Amino acid sequence: MKKGGFRLTKWICNDKGVLRAVPQMERAMEVKEVLLKDDRLPAKPQTKQGFLSMVSSKYDPLGIIAPSTIQAKIIFHDECRRGIGWDEQMTEHNRAAWRQWLNDLPHLSQVRIPRCYHPECANPITTVQLHHFCDASQQAYGAVSYLMITSGDEAHSTSFVCGRAKLASLKQQTIPQLELGAAVLAAKADKQLGKELELQIDRSVFWRDSMITLQYIRNIERRFHTFVANRIATIHENSNAEQWRHTSSNQNPTDDASRGLHGAELKTIGQRIQRRFLTLQMETRR
Structure with a gap:
């Protein structure tokens, strides 16, 4: 830009190394530099x-x-x-x-998470799938989404897309009710990702380890009370009953979000996700 006669000013960057390469007079003057230390946290009252x-x-x-x-x-x-x-x-x-x-x-x-959606080894792409997992505990519920790309030689490439966890209501709820809340999160995530991802999604699959929830979703004849009926309606609005499948509890990655992990445990989340990718690929072939 400088060679073309354009002088760019008011630079700001969150990388100190990059900012040091910019003369002081060329930086954004109104932005204050905040020195952050990794080994120090701001003191907060214990309230x-x-x-x-x-x-x-x-x-x-x-x-x-x-x-x-x-x-x-x-x-x-x-x-x-x-x-x-x-x-x-x-x-x-x-x-x-x-x-x-x-x-x-x-x-x-x-924490390190593989985030590449479309590796070069996945050419040419034959199918693109979204796989959503959901789970609930008495304290919280959540959903996590993965993208699976299949190439012409039937090789699978799977990557983490996003996750979400929410607290259970202060009002006491049953586990099946919370499981339905998790299913709603997964169904809404699929609709949102279908709009945001710049890929043509060929198939969406929903996984959960609760048979009661699956029976709720697949039952289109029975009348349910308002709480259950409203959530089932939202699920049906954003997905089809045929898209919902069962997986074992020990293979459900959302178990981490509904129960929580310590920071030291979360360090290995990348490896945990990789292992679950292999399980996901095997279950998808069934």
């Missing part, structure tokens, strides 16, 4: 307000570290059940759990 501020500061739009953040939200949920004020001290048990969660955060910098 509901301080804890929520800390959890909300974790920017994770793709849900890669959802198993870690949901663990923190479960602690917050427990404090909400106590009905205490925002500025009251948390219980000693939950403060200890919070400290443990904070100590685990540095491990997140070591």
Whole structure:
């Protein structure tokens, strides 16, 4: 641009090495430089307000570290059940759990996830599939989505797309009800990804380990009460009953999001995903 007579100014970058290569007068003057240290976390009061501020500061739009953040939200949920004020001290048990969660955060910098959707070895592409897994526990529920690309020689390439985890309601709900909530997340994720991904999706498959939920989804004759009926309607609006399949609990990756993982455990999430890719490929062939 400079050779063409165009002088670019007001540079800003989140990489310090890049920014050092830009003369001071060419940088954006109104932006302040914030020095962040990996080994230091901002001090927050040990209250509901301080804890929520800390959890909300974790920017994770793709849900890669959802198993870690949901663990923190479960602690917050427990404090909400106590009905205490925002500025009251948390219980000693939950403060200890919070400290443990904070100590685990540095491990997140070591999380590595393969994100390439379309490797060169997958040419020419014959089919593109989305596979969604969902699961629920008494405390939380979630869904995770994978993209599977099949090439002409029947080789499969599978990659993580996104995940999402939500807390269960403070109002007591049954596991089947929470499982339906997880299925709704998966169905909505499929619709959203179909719009956002710049790929022609040939097939979408939904996996879960709850036979009760599958029976709910496949039953089109029986009338259900409002809670169940509304969620089944949303699932049917975004998917077909034939797309839903059963998988074993130990092969369901969403188990991590519904129950949570420590930061040290999350370090191995890349390897865990790779192992599940192999299982996914074998189950898809059935």
